[in-house]
Amino acid sequence: MLPRVLVCGQYLLMCHLPFPLQHLISESRSHFLSSFGPGGPYEGTVALYRRNTSSAVIGKFDAPLIHALADTSKVRWIAQSSSGYDEIDVQACKERGILVSNTPRANEDATATTTLYLMISCLRRFSMAERSLRSGTWKTPCDAAQTHDVTGRTLGIFGLGGIGLRFAHLAHAFPMRIIYFSRRKAESVPDWCEYVLSLEELCKQADVLSIHVPLNQSTTGIIGEKEIRTLRRGSVLLNTSRGRIVDQEAMIRALEDGHLSSVGLDVYPDEPRVDPRLLTFPQCTLLPHIGGVSAESSRAKELQALRNLKAFVLGGIGEDIVPELKTGIGNSTML
Numbered sequence: 423m424l425p426r427v428l429v430c431g432q433y434l435l436m437c438h439l440p441f442p443l444q445h446l447i448s449e450s451r452s453h454f455l456s457s458f459g460p461g462g463p464y465e466g467t468v469a470l471y472r473r474n475t476s477s478a479v480i481g482k483f484d485a486p487l488i489h490a491l492a493d494t495s496k497v498r499w500i501a502q503s504s505s506g507y508d509e510i511d512v513q514a515c516k517e518r519g520i521l522v523s524n525t526p527r528a529n530e531d532a533t534a535t536t537t538l539y540l541m542i543s544c545l546r547r548f549s550m551a552e553r554s555l556r557s558g559t560w561k562t563p564c565d566a567a568q569t570h571d572v573t574g575r576t577l578g579i580f581g582l583g584g585i586g587l588r589f590a591h592l593a594h595a596f597p598m599r600i601i602y603f604s605r606r607k608a609e610s611v612p613d614w615c616e617y618v619l620s621l622e623e624l625c626k627q628a629d630v631l632s633i634h635v636p637l638n639q640s641t642t643g644i645i646g647e648k649e650i651r652t653l654r655r656g657s658v659l660l661n662t663s664r665g666r667i668v669d670q671e672a673m674i675r676a677l678e679d680g681h682l683s684s685v686g687l688d689v690y691p692d693e694p695r696v697d698p699r700l701l702t703f704p705q706c707t708l709l710p711h712i713g714g715v716s717a718e719s720s721r722a723k724e725l726q727a728l729r730n731l732k733a734f735v736l737g738g739i740g741e742d743i744v745p746e747l748k749t750g751i752g753n754s755t756m757l
């Protein structure tokens with residue numbers, strides 16, 4: 423039997439592939455996990471193409487799912503079609519010899535553009551102004567004279583990966599002063615992109631703090647009460663990464679007492695649920711996790727995930743393995 427790839431989640435491309443694609447037909451997690459055996463619809467599957475949309479049917483790829491998958495199937499590769507892979511328990515994958523790839527780069531421009539929009543909208547209150555026009559009250563209650571120019575402000579970028587750097591370039595055009603903090607000082611970044619030595623220093627200096635680190639154990643809740651209160655009064659917080667990186671309760675308290683003038687969010691801790699208290703701050707701009715999605719980025723993500731799968735199926739090892747799994751690869755290849 424030819425090795426097969428199972429598509430979990432939305433998949434749009436029509437292209438010729440050197441392996442058969444099976445689409446998910448399961449309507450429950452238990453059906454999914456019991457379908458890899460002999461005679462089952464997913465028999466012969468060695469790799470999965472995955473999007474987060476599959477969670478609605480089969481749930482997150484948490485430790486129980488990964489262990490069950492390893493026990494009942496020959497799956498050795500999960501190609502996540504997005505840059506974030508926090509819905510996959512990579513430690514469990516490591517224990518069971520399953521590799522995970524993601525699609526870094528593919529949505530850098532889309533996500534950076536979304537962050538730019540959120541920043542402009544928070545400072546100039548454009549989303550609020552549009553809502554006043556649409557509700558028939560023209561400019562009221564948005565008072566444009568109370569809004570702020572972007573030019574000349576200090577943008578603090580937390581995490582200077584591909585998206586953070588692309589956003590830095592876009593924001594520098596105003597110009598803004600750009601500072602960043604990452605686990606390490608980035609190589610070959612422009613001189614105008616200044617490294618600061620700690621997250622605390624970043625928060626002290628920024629008028630706008632923008633989050634571009636991935637969600638993992640060490641970043642969960644990393645922007646908490648202390649970091650938010652270290653920002654100057656009236657600062658803006660932007661998050662297009664993952665909701666759980668910010669302590670939502672601390673953020674809402676800071677909106678309530680005016681320490682944060684507004685927040686621009688594309689992500690929330692418990693999506694698709696949005697805490698109703700956030701809707702009571704009209705000056706905030708809130709998007710429904712669409713930041714990394716455009717026609718171009720969706721195509722690029724699918725192509726990149728398929729390239730990773732093709733390399734795995736044909737050569738025994740794919741590309742874009744997530745950092746946590748880059749060591750000890752030898753045991754997990756198909757060959």
Ligand SMILES: O=CC(=O)O
Nearest residue numbers: 504505506529714
């Ligand atoms: O949120 C979008 C992504 O992780 O690509």
